Amino acid sequence: DDVEQIKAGATVLIRSHGAAPEQMTRLSQKGVNIVDATCVLVKRLQQIASQMQKDGYKVVIIGDKNHPEVQAVAGCMSEAIVIADESDLHKIAENAKLGVVCQTTQSPEFFSSMLCAIVRCSFSEVKVVNTLCKEAVKRQESAVELCRRVDIMFVLGSLESANTRKLAELCKKYNKQTFHLQNWREFDINTGSGKKVAGVTAGASTPEWIIDEFVEKLRALDRPL
Amino acid sequence: DDVEQIKAGATVLIRSHGAAPEQMTRLSQKGVNIVDATCVLVKRLQQIASQMQKDGYKVVIIGDKNHPEVQAVAGCMSEAIVIADESDLHKIAENAKLGVVCQTTQSPEFFSSMLCAIVRCSFSEVKVVNTLCKEAVKRQESAVELCRRVDIMFVLGSLESANTRKLAELCKKYNKQTFHLQNWREFDINTGSGKKVAGVTAGASTPEWIIDEFVEKLRALDRPL
Numbered sequence: 001d002d003v004e005q006i007k008a009g010a011t012v013l014i015r016s017h018g019a020a021p022e023q024m025t026r027l028s029q030k031g032v033n034i035v036d037a038t039c040v041l042v043k044r045l046q047q048i049a050s051q052m053q054k055d056g057y058k059v060v061i062i063g064d065k066n067h068p069e070v071q072a073v074a075g076c077m078s079e080a081i082v083i084a085d086e087s088d089l090h091k092i093a094e095n096a097k098l099g100v101v102c103q104t105t106q107s108p109e110f111f112s113s114m115l116c117a118i119v120r121c122s123f124s125e126v127k128v129v130n131t132l133c134k135e136a137v138k139r140q141e142s143a144v145e146l147c148r149r150v151d152i153m154f155v156l157g158s159l160e161s162a163n164t165r166k167l168a169e170l171c172k173k174y175n176k177q178t179f180h181l182q183n184w185r186e187f188d189i190n191t192g193s194g195k196k197v198a199g200v201t202a203g204a205s206t207p208e209w210i211i212d213e214f215v216e217k218l219r220a221l222d223r224p225l
Numbered sequence: 226d227d228v229e230q231i232k233a234g235a236t237v238l239i240r241s242h243g244a245a246p247e248q249m250t251r252l253s254q255k256g257v258n259i260v261d262a263t264c265v266l267v268k269r270l271q272q273i274a275s276q277m278q279k280d281g282y283k284v285v286i287i288g289d290k291n292h293p294e295v296q297a298v299a300g301c302m303s304e305a306i307v308i309a310d311e312s313d314l315h316k317i318a319e320n321a322k323l324g325v326v327c328q329t330t331q332s333p334e335f336f337s338s339m340l341c342a343i344v345r346c347s348f349s350e351v352k353v354v355n356t357l358c359k360e361a362v363k364r365q366e367s368a369v370e371l372c373r374r375v376d377i378m379f380v381l382g383s384l385e386s387a388n389t390r391k392l393a394e395l396c397k398k399y400n401k402q403t404f405h406l407q408n409w410r411e412f413d414i415n416t417g418s419g420k421k422v423a424g425v426t427a428g429a430s431t432p433e434w435i436i437d438e439f440v441e442k443l444r445a446l447d448r449p450l
Contacts, residue, residue, distance in 0.1 A: 108347075115344040119353065120337045127352045128344065 006032055016205070017068040018042045020075020041104045042069055045131045046076045052099030053077045057127060060092065062114045063103025067162055070103050086117050097125040104133040105163040105204070107140055107170065136163060136204060143167055143201040147175040150199035152192060154218075155180045156211055157203030164203025171201070184214045192221065231257055241430075242293040243267045245300020266329045267294055270356045271301045277324030278302045282352060285317065287339045288328025292387055295328050311342050322350040329358040330388040330429070332365055332395065361388060361429060368392055368426040372400040375424035377417060379443075380405045381436055382428030389428025396426070409439050417446065 003026045006012060011033040014024075018038040027034055049059050058081065063070040065082040074080040081091045092098065100118060102111045111132060119126060147153040153175045157164030159182060168180035177195070181187060192198065198218060202211050228251045231237060236258040239249075243263040252259055274284050283306065288295040290307040299305040306316045317323065325343060327336045336357060344351060372378040378400045382389030384407060393405035402420070406412060417423065423443060427436050 112345045116341040119340040119344065122333075123353075123355055125352070125354050127350070128348075129350050130348055 003027060003030070006030060008032060011035060014038050015068075016042065018046060018072040020072050022075060039104070039133075041131070041133050042072070045069075045101055045104060046073050048129050048131060049073050049080070049099070049101050050076045052101070052127065052129075055099070056097060057099030057125075058093065058096045060098050060100045060118065061103065062100065062111060063106055064162065067103060069105070073101070073103075083114060083118070085114075089117055089121060092118065092121055092123075094122045095124050098123055098127070100126060100128040101131045104131055105136045105166070106132065107166065108132060108137055139201070139204070140167060140170055143171055143199075144174055146199040146201060147171040147178060150175065150197045151177065151195040152197075153178040153199045153201070154187075154214065155201055155203070156183070156214055157206040158182060161203045161205050164206065167201060167203055175199075181214075183210050184217050187214070187217070189221075192218075228252060228255070231255060233257060236260060239263050240293075241267065243271060243297035245297050246271075247300060264329070264358075266356070266358050267297070270294075270326055270329060271298050273354050273356060274298050274305070274324070274326050275301045277326070277352065277354075280324070281322060282324030282350075283318065283321045285323050285325045285343065286328065287325065287336060288331055289387060292328060294330070298326070298328075308339060308343070310339075314342055314346060317343065317346055317348075319347045320349050323348055323352070325351060325353040326356045329356055330361045330391070331357065332391065333357060333362055364426070364429070365392060365395055368396055368424075369399055371424040371426060372396040372403060375400065375422045376402065376420040377422075378403040378424045378426070379412075379439065380426055380428070381408070381439055382431040383407060386428045386430050389431065392426060392428055400424075406439075408435050409442050412439070412442075414446075417443075 003023060008031040012027055012035070014034060014036045016037055016039040049061065052059050059077055060081045060083055061070055061073055062083050064084055070082060074082060083089065083091070098118070100115065115128060153171050155164060155168040155171055155178060159165070159180065164180065168178060171178040179191060200211065200215055200218070228248060233256040237252055237260070239259060239261045241262055241264040274286065277284050284302055285306045285308055286295055286298055287308050289309055295307060299307060308314065308316070323343070325340065340353060378396050380389060380393040380396055380403060384390070384405070389405065393403060396403040404416060425436065425440055425443070
């Protein structure tokens, strides 16, 4: 697999989503240089989930099972139940002692609606730690507030970034004129025609220069030729 | 207050709903004989709530603040928040570490609907221990099942018993012909006229002989004179 293909002496960057402890151990054993850029909140989530398992809780992770952050957290334990929607609730055993955490970039609405569904199951104990990222939540709230006040809304960031896609979905709910673009090159001049006020937001991983370039070029359109 | 009026040497019965530790201490200091008939599940609830407070949780008790069981549990801690319905949710501080328990005789539906409302508030951590009495839950389920299959339903027990009243309310939801009676003397012969199949259930504190007498006399009505 991936780790096997890395040569000793290479430098490996662990991205913000983190890696499972087993992968980290195998990397150190190979003698590679590790630059660990795991987000502190993801590290905290991994520690909370591991501790819950040690304390005898069955760990439930609310989130997308294909997201690298969720996979890295699940990789911290011998057994984790990932709940992406209500159809996953059958995975939870009856009368269990559940330890519940959430992928850091999910929305508070999704977190609480899934918690609601979980507490409707039979259980002996449920311990929930709020592991949501306050910055991501604030970004979502500001984006919603902004998109309700503009004629057209742009959400900048990779189409593969889960949190950017989520941000775009959220904005589309409140403003049908929402466009998810990767950068200025994807901007279609006709899209903006007739619109007076534009809003711009971006995913957590979108580089600053992509945003600056976009805003600058958008502003230039406003000037007389 | 009550404890002051008790004379040394007297015998005091602590009923199933329990008493606050402070009351127990004052009773022992007075030199009275204590017969402690506190229900084991209520004792467990008191211990769980006290431990939660020691562990730094703000304790939330889901239940009726005027019920003696809830008062005895609240009396185990320096500060408890009692939540009887959604209008009490404002008592919960934002971003708190909450320890949630429930009055033992509440219904699972009420417990989960209140939990649902609690997890929709902002919190840093929520620990919930299921303190419902399985016997009370089973009694409720059996009563609902029974009352759906009969023409008339009788719920026997004191009008002051919270769990009997709750049982009657629950049955009334599924069978409009539900009557909460204290004993056979309250039975009105006209009530039953034309009804073929009757169901009988009773609250946790209803004496066996009240139920036996009722069923026996009800059966006698069925016999030819």
